[in-house]
Amino acid sequence: MLDLSKYSSIGEAVRDALETWPREVCLYESDRGEEKQRITYREFKERALPLAKWLQDTGFHAGDRASIIMTNQSKWLISAYAIFYCGGTLVPLDYKLKPEEQWTLLKHSDASVLITEYPIWRQLSGSPGRAEARKFKFVLVTEAPGNADLAGATEWESAKGIDPPRFVPRKRQELACIVYSSGTGGTPKGCMMTHENYLQQCVALTSLYPFWPGVKYLSILPTNHAIDFMVGFFGPFICGAAVVHLRTLRPEFVREAFTKYQITYVSLVPLVLKNLQKGLQTRFDELPPAKRRLFDRLRNINKAFTQSRLTLPLSRLLLKQVHAAFGGKLEAIIVGGAFTEPQTLQFFYDLGLPVANGYGLTEAGTAVTVNDLHPFRADTVGKPLPGMEVRILNPDTDGIGQVSVRSKTVMAGYLNEPELTAQTIVDGWLMTGDMGRFDSTGHLQLFGRKKNMIVTEEGKNVYAEDVEQAFEGLAVKEYCVFAANYIWPSRSMVGEQLVLVIHLDHGQQFTDDLRKEIAARNNRLINYKRVHGIVLYNDDFPLTASLKIIRVALAERLGKLEREQAILPV
Amino acid sequence: MRTLEQTTQEILELAAKHFKAAPGSLHAEDDFYKKLGIDSLQALELLSRLENHFHIELPDYEVQGVSDFKTLAERVQARL
Numbered sequence: 001m002l003d004l005s006k007y008s009s010i011g012e013a014v015r016d017a018l019e020t021w022p023r024e025v026c027l028y029e030s031d032r033g034e035e036k037q038r039i040t041y042r043e044f045k046e047r048a049l050p051l052a053k054w055l056q057d058t059g060f061h062a063g064d065r066a067s068i069i070m071t072n073q074s075k076w077l078i079s080a081y082a083i084f085y086c087g088g089t090l091v092p093l094d095y096k097l098k099p100e101e102q103w104t105l106l107k108h109s110d111a112s113v114l115i116t117e118y119p120i121w122r123q124l125s126g127s128p129g130r131a132e133a134r135k136f137k138f139v140l141v142t143e144a145p146g147n148a149d150l151a152g153a154t155e156w157e158s159a160k161g162i163d164p165p166r167f168v169p170r171k172r173q174e175l176a177c178i179v180y181s182s183g184t185g186g187t188p189k190g191c192m193m194t195h196e197n198y199l200q201q202c203v204a205l206t207s208l209y210p211f212w213p214g215v216k217y218l219s220i221l222p223t224n225h226a227i228d229f230m231v232g233f234f235g236p237f238i239c240g241a242a243v244v245h246l247r248t249l250r251p252e253f254v255r256e257a258f259t260k261y262q263i264t265y266v267s268l269v270p271l272v273l274k275n276l277q278k279g280l281q282t283r284f285d286e287l288p289p290a291k292r293r294l295f296d297r298l299r300n301i302n303k304a305f306t307q308s309r310l311t312l313p314l315s316r317l318l319l320k321q322v323h324a325a326f327g328g329k330l331e332a333i334i335v336g337g338a339f340t341e342p343q344t345l346q347f348f349y350d351l352g353l354p355v356a357n358g359y360g361l362t363e364a365g366t367a368v369t370v371n372d373l374h375p376f377r378a379d380t381v382g383k384p385l386p387g388m389e390v391r392i393l394n395p396d397t398d399g400i401g402q403v404s405v406r407s408k409t410v411m412a413g414y415l416n417e418p419e420l421t422a423q424t425i426v427d428g429w430l431m432t433g434d435m436g437r438f439d440s441t442g443h444l445q446l447f448g449r450k451k452n453m454i455v456t457e458e459g460k461n462v463y464a465e466d467v468e469q470a471f472e473g474l475a476v477k478e479y480c481v482f483a484a485n486y487i488w489p490s491r492s493m494v495g496e497q498l499v500l501v502i503h504l505d506h507g508q509q510f511t512d513d514l515r516k517e518i519a520a521r522n523n524r525l526i527n528y529k530r531v532h533g534i535v536l537y538n539d540d541f542p543l544t545a546s547l548k549i550i551r552v553a554l555a556e557r558l559g560k561l562e563r564e565q566a567i568l569p570v
Numbered sequence: 571m572r573t574l575e576q577t578t579q580e581i582l583e584l585a586a587k588h589f590k591a592a593p594g595s596l597h598a599e600d601d602f603y604k605k606l607g608i609d610s611l612q613a614l615e616l617l618s619r620l621e622n623h624f625h626i627e628l629p630d631y632e633v634q635g636v637s638d639f640k641t642l643a644e645r646v647q648a649r650l
Contacts, residue, residue, distance in 0.1 A: 032627075071630070071631060095631065095634070096634045096635070098635060117631070119629060119631050119632065120631065247629075248629070248630050249614060249630055250614045250615065250617065250618050250630075251611060251614065251615060252615075252618060271609060271610070271611065272611060275609070275611050458609075458610060523601055523637075526635050526637070527601075527603045527604075527610075527637055
């Protein structure tokens with residue numbers, strides 16, 4: 001691994017990595033089970049530098065912002081490196097967002113360059129949001145068919161400068177990325193991440209889960225997500241390791257990739273992990289009785305031997321077939337993006353497949369705590385990573401209070417939102433809005449949230465305010481969307497739901513037509529953003545002088561209602 | 571060449587078979603997540619079935635945000 005204390009920026013570190021391991025493979029790309037390409041560190045450099053030169057030739061300067069909206073693939077990482085090489089700031093956006101949402105964030109980020117894939121651009125270029133994004137100098141589109149109308153874009157593959165580009169150094173405190181943790185409907189929360197944030201986070205994470213040449217990381221979480229950016233790009237690259245990209249994430253091809261590439265690490269969201277658990281459990285249940293008894297015995301032996309410390313070679317020997325299905329080289333499954341239920345974590349650990357769960361948020365530079373497996377504690381989210389100061393604010397009698405974090409990995413603030421930044425980072429401490437406590441061994445346990453948002457099992461952060469747009473113009477006096485747990489605090493991190501609170505006009509009835517209208521609007525939302533219930537409230541909402549709803553006060557009043565009775569089905 | 575209606579009908583039948591729903595119980599306008607009680611991963615499984623049945627390649631991206639059979643059928647139809 002490179003000594004990151006010597007570097008000031010992501011670009012500088014990756015530049016050295018490309019020189020350090022020229023013959024190692026850094027990227028594998030497979031589509032529907034067929035390997036399409038493998039790229040060495042030298043080839044990566046040879047593909048990225050002409051693009052960097054092209055960017056410079058077209059007037060892309062230090063500090064300029066360039067966005068990437070792509071699925072996980074080699075051109076994502078090559079483009080990102082080219083942007084960093086030019087001293088640019090990267091704005092990675094989720095390819096799964098709707099075109100109008102992507103335009104909103106592109107406009108907010110002030111990006112002047114967009115690098116995207118042809119199918120994404122086809123939808124983006126036809127979306128009305130394009131008219132408002134006037135700042136764009138140019139758009140680069142990958143993999144466009146030969147006769148395609150590029151709607152003013154340039155082919156990525158032809159964007160090649162001839163001479164060597166000039167490397168533009170950046171300081172540690174300068175912006176590396178603007179990462180959106182939410183805000184496609186309400187206030188965009190663009191986390192301003194510095195090079196320092198990434199360099200520090202990388203040192204902390206690799207101290208627990210190291211990479212080395214020969215390691216193969218399976219990249220499944222979208223690369224715009226802070227976790228995949230770190231463990232599916234920066235982390236492996238500065239260690240000479242390789243990343244495996246699949247162009248389709250169908251379960252059958254993901255399963256095949258584990259054995260084909262003998263994957264070392266993979267990151268998953270809890271939903272996928274639970275799906276894996278279900279699949280394995282079904283296979284265990286289908287074993288003939290004698291084999292099942294043998295398997296249970298072996299699993300129990302493994303459990304006994306690994307209780308205090310993980311012993312992978314032993315687990316691989318005892319539970320050979322299970323490990324073979326995962327390629328036989330798996331060191332850990334990193335799970336993130338949302339809370340994972342302890343029984344799921346324990347299920348895998350008992351098979352000798354450690355799940356590195358943890359707790360983090362984009363604002364804190366990804367991970368704050370990680371399970372270090374010494375010993376494995378499924379009931380916690382692990383201990384703070386090196387360099388992280390974590391404290392519990394105003395703990396109640398059970399020791400539970402708001403988790404706050406101070407570290408060099410904490411973002412510089414929210415883009416264009418000084419007030420929100422001041423509320424979120426107080427005296428250098430990041431207020432996470434999550435509730436937790438430390439147990440006697442220093443492991444963090446989480447107990448619900450203080451903020452008006454939910455996190456789905458797919459790792460999607462959904463802020464209640466972002467969903468409100470969908471109900472604009474609804475024929476009621478006033479309405480508001482809340483996370484149910486924000487109104488009725490719960491100590492649970494799973495099964496979180498949103499509710500729509502409506503205040504009817506004087507004399508208005510809650511008719512079937514109104515319910516149908518709400519249901520129809522709700523169904524137009526993407527599935528994870530939908531509200532799960534309606535709450536009728538018979539009083540005026542508390543408002544500020546500028547007629548904005550005072551959500552804290554309204555939630556407090558709503559909290560006096562009985563939760564089960566108050567929530568009506570949509 | 572199939573009509574959109576035929577494509578839709580075949581998708582409904584495939585989905586009913588794959589997720590063991592009663593034949594004829596699914597309709598074009600249905601939200602398949604809700605109606606079948608499936609998650610996004612299971613929806614991806616359905617895509618593989620569709621690809622094999624219609625002999626097409628359907629990138630995951632094409633069906634991002636799609637949750638009803640009608641839109642799914644339109645995406646399939648565009649690639650036939």
